[in-house]
Amino acid sequence: MSTPTTSADEAAAKSTKPVVKNKQRVMLLSSRGTTYRHRHLMNDLEVLLPHCKKESKFDDKTKLFVINELADLNNCNNVMFFEAHAHTDLYLWLAKAPNGPSVKFHVQNVHTMDELHMTGNCLKGSRPLLSFDQSFDSKPQFALIKLLLTHTFGVPKGTRKSKPFIDHVFSFSILDGRIWFRNYQIVEKDPQSGGDFKKETTLVEIGPRFVLNPIKMFEGSFTGATLYENPNYVSTAAIRRQERSQEKLKRAS
Amino acid sequence: MGALEAYTEHLKLSLPWIETMAITAEKEYPIPDPDDDLKRELAFYTQALDAVSEGKAQVKKAGVAFTRPDDYFAEMVKSDDHMQRIRRELMKESLAIKASEDAKRQRELKKIGKKVQVEKIRERQQQKTKALDQISQLKRKRQNMSMADDDGGSGAYDDLFDVDVEDNVDDVPIKRSMKGKRADSKSKPTRTQRDKKYGFGGPKRNSRSNTFESTHEMREKPKSRIIGKKSKRLGKSRRHQKA
Numbered sequence: 001m002s003t004p005t006t007s008a009d010e011a012a013a014k015s016t017k018p019v020v021k022n023k024q025r026v027m028l029l030s031s032r033g034t035t036y037r038h039r040h041l042m043n044d045l046e047v048l049l050p051h052c053k054k055e056s057k058f059d060d061k062t063k064l065f066v067i068n069e070l071a072d073l074n075n076c077n078n079v080m081f082f083e084a085h086a087h088t089d090l091y092l093w094l095a096k097a098p099n100g101p102s103v104k105f106h107v108q109n110v111h112t113m114d115e116l117h118m119t120g121n122c123l124k125g126s127r128p129l130l131s132f133d134q135s136f137d138s139k140p141q142f143a144l145i146k147l148l149l150t151h152t153f154g155v156p157k158g159t160r161k162s163k164p165f166i167d168h169v170f171s172f173s174i175l176d177g178r179i180w181f182r183n184y185q186i187v188e189k190d191p192q193s194g195g196d197f198k199k200e201t202t203l204v205e206i207g208p209r210f211v212l213n214p215i216k217m218f219e220g221s222f223t224g225a226t227l228y229e230n231p232n233y234v235s236t237a238a239i240r241r242q243e244r245s246q247e248k249l250k251r252a253s
Numbered sequence: 254m255g256a257l258e259a260y261t262e263h264l265k266l267s268l269p270w271i272e273t274m275a276i277t278a279e280k281e282y283p284i285p286d287p288d289d290d291l292k293r294e295l296a297f298y299t300q301a302l303d304a305v306s307e308g309k310a311q312v313k314k315a316g317v318a319f320t321r322p323d324d325y326f327a328e329m330v331k332s333d334d335h336m337q338r339i340r341r342e343l344m345k346e347s348l349a350i351k352a353s354e355d356a357k358r359q360r361e362l363k364k365i366g367k368k369v370q371v372e373k374i375r376e377r378q379q380q381k382t383k384a385l386d387q388i389s390q391l392k393r394k395r396q397n398m399s400m401a402d403d404d405g406g407s408g409a410y411d412d413l414f415d416v417d418v419e420d421n422v423d424d425v426p427i428k429r430s431m432k433g434k435r436a437d438s439k440s441k442p443t444r445t446q447r448d449k450k451y452g453f454g455g456p457k458r459n460s461r462s463n464t465f466e467s468t469h470e471m472r473e474k475p476k477s478r479i480i481g482k483k484s485k486r487l488g489k490s491r492r493h494q495k496a
């Protein structure tokens with residue numbers, strides 16, 4: 001018979017066994033009025049993330065919480081919603097599906113894989129390493145964003161259509177209060193020799209590139225009280241308005 | 254701010270690392286100026302590279318394969334077609350760089366060539382003036398000689414140089430303007446003569462406008478040109494093939 005300590009361990013192992021699997025599925029969809037570049041960025045993400053399900057365009061500007069039902073229908077617990085405004089600006093919602101929280105980002109500096117002539121390449125559906133900047137732990141809003149990013153961009157182990165090797169890394173860095181995304185291929189020159197591999201490993205960028213500027217965080221998924229609001233965020237409309245007024249002044253003088 | 258932390262706690266997954274493979278850097282990668290592309294990208298790169306070195310160790314520890322074996326082939330994120338396009342683009346870029354470098358070198362060479370040419374022309378000019386100088390000196394000497402002794406002693410000098418100096422000087426081309434001045438006996442030809450010689454195009458103005466006669470002329474309308482059938486524009490793929 002086993003000693004009490006071992007049986008306790010076994011019980012603990014048994015109780016933790018069902019939750020061992022990371023069950024993340026992401027629903028990827030956009031609003032109407034996205035430009036070709038936004039569409040290409042979405043395609044890139046769809047290719048890179050095998051655990052995501054692409055939905056058709058969502059055509060409602062006010063009742064965004066309906067997306068939660070869509071996510072439920074697709075068995076998705078994460079939502080990546082690209083919202084386009086005036087055919088120019090792109091916003092990204094990251095939400096935990098039924099109950100939140102959710103974040104809205106302004107997506108800037110979008111460069112799709114197609115535009116960037118980068119020589120990197122990786123297996124379709126291989127799981128990425130996620131690399132986060134140190135400053136993600138410095139502020140509570142960034143800590144929460146980090147978790148949301150891990151849930152949406154981290155491909156769970158054993159996902160259907162995923163490949164068993166790891167050959168690329170998603171890098172998230174905070175700079176200027178914004179989150180910069182990069183995707184690199186891991187190139188190992190000599191995988192057989194187990195020497196100091198740091199000398200042998202290099203990275204080659206694959207693309208795409210984009211920058212996420214957090215605007216607001218909500219308690220619920222697309223609804224709820226505001227958890228955090230970026231004080232430094234200036235809306236693109238305000239920027240454009242200012243530009244226009246300056247132009248007027250210039251012309252008047 | 255309490256709510257934020259509560260939600261963070263709520264979202265945390267108590268799973269083994271291999272399920273998410275998320276690595277948070279322990280080091281700072283300072284970027285002084287976000288607009289400095291090169292330094293910024295280098296910081297991102299080193300951050301990712303350090304994450305890879307740590308991630309690889311962790312993956313190995315979890316007993317999961319990391320490196321793709323050489324004989325494992327599967328669909329890639331970028332298709333072969335896409336990679337081909339990238340390669341072509343890179344090739345074009347390198348060719349453009351090479352061409353511009355070539356052009357620069359050519360320009361440089363041209364500059365040097367020009368310098369050499371100018372130098373040569375100046376040298377020739379110098380030689381010419383020197384020669385003329387010598388000749389005039391010689392002439393003066395001969396004159397002096399002939400003045401000094403009129404008993405035909407100059408003949409010896411004539412024989413020494415086997416050239417007729419006086420004739421040679423006359424052969425030196427004189428500028429056209431000088432010629433004109435010297436021959437002022439010839440006056441300028443008359444306007445009509447000059448027109449006859451050089452040609453007079455006639456007044457340019459009003460030549461294309463209608464006159465009384467032309468407006469009353471009953472002519473047939475010129476037949477419209479038959480416009481040749483344009484070659485049909487090829488489809489996109491074939492056009493690109495051609496290019």
